[in-house]
Amino acid sequence: MSTPVTRDLVTEIIENQPVFDVAHSSRTLAWEQFKKLGLPSAKHEEYRFTPITRHLEKNFSWTSGNPESTLSSISEFLIPQLDANVIVLVNGRFNALHSKIVSLESEVTITTLSEAFRKEHPAVKEYFNKNLNTETDAFAALNTAGWHEGVFIHVQENTAVSKPIFILQVNDGSQSPVISQTRILGVLEKGSNISIIEKSDSTGNQTAFHNFAEEWIIKENAHLEYCKIQNDTGKVCQVSNSVIHQASNSKLNTFTLTLDGQLIRNNLHILIDGENCESHFYGLYLLAGSTHADNHTVVDHRKPNSFSNEMYKGIMDGNSKGVFNGKIYVRPHAQKTNAFQSNRNIIVSDTATVNTKPQLEIWADDVKCSHGCTSGQLDEEALFYLRSRGISETNAKAMLLYAFAAEVLEPIQNETLKAYLDNLIAERLHKNF
Amino acid sequence: MSKSNQVLEEITSKEYEHGWTVNLETEEAPKGLNEDIVRFISSKKNEPEWLLEWRLKAFRQWQKMVEPKWPNVTYPAINYQDIIYYSAPKQKVKPNSLDEVDPELIKTFEKLGISLTEQKRLTGVAVDAVIDSVSVATTFKEKLSELGIIFCSFSEAVKEHPELVKKYLGSVVPMNDNYFAALNSAVFSDGSFCYIPKGVRCPMELSTYFRINAANTGQFERTLIVADEGSYVSYLEGCTAPMRDENQLHAAVVELYTMKGAEIKYSTVQNWYPGDKNGKGGIYNFVTKRGLCAGDHSKISWTQVETGSAITWKYPSCVLKGDYSVGEFYSVAVTNNYQQADTGTKMIHIGKNTRSRIVSKGISAGKSQNSYRGQVHIMKRAANARNHSQCDSLLMGDQCGAHTFPYIDVENNSARIEHEATTSKIGEDQIFYCLQRGIDEEAAVALIVNGYAKEVLNQLPMEFAVEAQKLLALTLEGSVG
Numbered sequence: 001m002s003t004p005v006t007r008d009l010v011t012e013i014i015e016n017q018p019v020f021d022v023a024h025s026s027r028t029l030a031w032e033q034f035k036k037l038g039l040p041s042a043k044h045e046e047y048r049f050t051p052i053t054r055h056l057e058k059n060f061s062w063t064s065g066n067p068e069s070t071l072s073s074i075s076e077f078l079i080p081q082l083d084a085n086v087i088v089l090v091n092g093r094f095n096a097l098h099s100k101i102v103s104l105e106s107e108v109t110i111t112t113l114s115e116a117f118r119k120e121h122p123a124v125k126e127y128f129n130k131n132l133n134t135e136t137d138a139f140a141a142l143n144t145a146g147w148h149e150g151v152f153i154h155v156q157e158n159t160a161v162s163k164p165i166f167i168l169q170v171n172d173g174s175q176s177p178v179i180s181q182t183r184i185l186g187v188l189e190k191g192s193n194i195s196i197i198e199k200s201d202s203t204g205n206q207t208a209f210h211n212f213a214e215e216w217i218i219k220e221n222a223h224l225e226y227c228k229i230q231n232d233t234g235k236v237c238q239v240s241n242s243v244i245h246q247a248s249n250s251k252l253n254t255f256t257l258t259l260d261g262q263l264i265r266n267n268l269h270i271l272i273d274g275e276n277c278e279s280h281f282y283g284l285y286l287l288a289g290s291t292h293a294d295n296h297t298v299v300d301h302r303k304p305n306s307f308s309n310e311m312y313k314g315i316m317d318g319n320s321k322g323v324f325n326g327k328i329y330v331r332p333h334a335q336k337t338n339a340f341q342s343n344r345n346i347i348v349s350d351t352a353t354v355n356t357k358p359q360l361e362i363w364a365d366d367v368k369c370s371h372g373c374t375s376g377q378l379d380e381e382a383l384f385y386l387r388s389r390g391i392s393e394t395n396a397k398a399m400l401l402y403a404f405a406a407e408v409l410e411p412i413q414n415e416t417l418k419a420y421l422d423n424l425i426a427e428r429l430h431k432n433f
Numbered sequence: 434m435s436k437s438n439q440v441l442e443e444i445t446s447k448e449y450e451h452g453w454t455v456n457l458e459t460e461e462a463p464k465g466l467n468e469d470i471v472r473f474i475s476s477k478k479n480e481p482e483w484l485l486e487w488r489l490k491a492f493r494q495w496q497k498m499v500e501p502k503w504p505n506v507t508y509p510a511i512n513y514q515d516i517i518y519y520s521a522p523k524q525k526v527k528p529n530s531l532d533e534v535d536p537e538l539i540k541t542f543e544k545l546g547i548s549l550t551e552q553k554r555l556t557g558v559a560v561d562a563v564i565d566s567v568s569v570a571t572t573f574k575e576k577l578s579e580l581g582i583i584f585c586s587f588s589e590a591v592k593e594h595p596e597l598v599k600k601y602l603g604s605v606v607p608m609n610d611n612y613f614a615a616l617n618s619a620v621f622s623d624g625s626f627c628y629i630p631k632g633v634r635c636p637m638e639l640s641t642y643f644r645i646n647a648a649n650t651g652q653f654e655r656t657l658i659v660a661d662e663g664s665y666v667s668y669l670e671g672c673t674a675p676m677r678d679e680n681q682l683h684a685a686v687v688e689l690y691t692m693k694g695a696e697i698k699y700s701t702v703q704n705w706y707p708g709d710k711n712g713k714g715g716i717y718n719f720v721t722k723r724g725l726c727a728g729d730h731s732k733i734s735w736t737q738v739e740t741g742s743a744i745t746w747k748y749p750s751c752v753l754k755g756d757y758s759v760g761e762f763y764s765v766a767v768t769n770n771y772q773q774a775d776t777g778t779k780m781i782h783i784g785k786n787t788r789s790r791i792v793s794k795g796i797s798a799g800k801s802q803n804s805y806r807g808q809v810h811i812m813k814r815a816a817n818a819r820n821h822s823q824c825d826s827l828l829m830g831d832q833c834g835a836h837t838f839p840y841i842d843v844e845n846n847s848a849r850i851e852h853e854a855t856t857s858k859i860g861e862d863q864i865f866y867c868l869q870r871g872i873d874e875e876a877a878v879a880l881i882v883n884g885y886a887k888e889v890l891n892q893l894p895m896e897f898a899v900e901a902q903k904l905l906a907l908t909l910e911g912s913v914g
Contacts, residue, residue: 045503332831332832333831335831345843347845347846347848348846349846350845350846353842353843353844354842354843355840355841355842356841357840357841358854359836359837359838359839360835360836360837360854360856361837362828363834364828364831365828365831365858366831366858367858368855368856368857369855369856369857370853370854370855371852372851372853372854373839373851374851374852375841375848376848376849376850377846377849
């Protein structure tokens, strides 16, 4: 489906806003913010390499909304043998049939976000929409104004939740085009520990636009492991806004794997608002076809004595386009900060491109910060070494690409998850040895 | 580090050395900017019709453009109608030799330590001196012309070599390239022109010295260097300005054009008045510098030591069009007090097997903000392009900022791009190591900063390296040897 590019998409979005029964005040405010922001133009510095507005104007009509799905089985999207709490959202609706909660209520509260609003959970009141940048990002504002459903997770003080939470979001475009907006709010109380796996998938031949936003609050001494897997079809456009707030002595490990989709934009924003924090964030984008993946990360050091380490790697094949922007802010007084960032890219085909912009902005003097980024091809000598040992060129290349990519998986703790991801990557890189 | 902090605090008391003015009689255009001013400048310079047309075209384009807002600097809006666009030391007739030049002028340059008198041949540098907006004297002209090298003021070149000027003016920086380049194209008053013929290796360093002297004026000069096939030239540029409470605008354009196998080495020691310790006054240095490697195997190398200006906004770039062409950029940018610098480079790889190298060292002290902004763009056709970039920042003091904005855009899969950047302060372990070996704290800081900037300073020609080291010492007085 295609509509003329000249129409005003913002007006269309505003005219088609659905009616909601929860979170009225934050929605009203966000609508105003969205109206003021509009959608980012091609000249917007943050969206310079990702012409998302043009893409949406060309491919989406806001009248479609999020239709009911008749999806009967979700087994193909699950991670085999993963022992976890499962929450399933299909087309932005909670799917009770496929969801199952196994952890105890005394450890962790897992509900839909609208129910948490209805029950007036104190954590929702305190933290919902507290850190999301709705004033500057149009998609964050749009999500806050119009989210359909979401997940609320609240981990009790000094509790280590033994089983991970698997959040599966499926967009079913088998009947009609889908526009879904979902939201997660997660609060980790002091000294708690949890692992989250968030996966997005899609099915069907129709287009889908998934506007996702999440907020995580990690309190003192708490620890969050977070893994995001984006495995959509080539018909899906996804925007994901993640804001993670860290208090003193907390620890964060995030991993983002982008495989498919038409246009993917990830905004990962980490606020280090306490001392002695540790954040590791890893990313891997394996792109082919005409996938366009854009990772924007920000780590904002607001307090002294913290450590952040970022590593994003990409392999671009076909006509794909990889975009990376990594910002490190070190605010005044955030002394003794150590921040590292690295972005490495391999371009496999003649027609793939990469645009990368690492960025350091530092206002404190007693810091150690560095970034490095590279773009190139496979090392000729390494290839020759393998070839001289009787390995075919295809296999040798696959082997080197796999080695390049798999490094990013190293820090993942959960063995089942790690094996699953390892398998996904190997399959993608045609490793058959 | 307590002592070096103390020393750093003392820097602020250091006054700008070149802050004096000379009472030169000047001829000025009225304040403001309109088509009449452009015509006035053109007629003052007895310019041919085509150049006036060119200026007017640029002026009309400028009127349609808006001032760029993206650099990481803040300053009050500039009132373009409150600037004098033409100011020239009064001279009744064009001097034929240095004896006829106003002795006040000669004194001015002697004060700056620049020899305009050819007796001082030992210095071996040919100088073209630009005061306010006009070139006042060019030395060693005859010796250079024996080799066929043309080195003269821009207005002279317009009169004597119109075919060359017409061909290359605006060929690297188009008149509508950006806001300040367009402004410059409309109102530029003078500058230097240099042409190196085929196969000639210029035997001496060529140099331009810029000085803003009059109050309320802007300086808009234009430099054009053309290196014909297989030639080589090393070019130096220096600048100073008096201390004034108001901000003065300097918007220059430098164009370099290299043909097959030619090489241009362009070095700048920029020491415009940076404003006082409270950030009052100083020069706005908004400069467009670009080199085009038009021929195969050509090379352009930029070296800059930036210590002055209240605000610097400058990106010497290389367009690597010829196959196997090479672009280099070496920079040390030092900011102190309330100075702001947003500087870096652009390397545009168009030809095959092109190589570029970027080394940028930023030092920020006081309450200054120092940004590196650079782009490495590998075009589709640029097979086997190679780039290495390194940008390091050194922070001295807890109220300054260091920022890096590198853009890396790759459209060819055989390109190899590396970029690395670090930000840190002088390590306590480094100081400790020196102390252990009997080097006192002040000398240790000096040692480390000099070592830090050495990679760039080494690129400077001898005569300039000395000046640059002195400048570094001046800007960071006390902490540098």
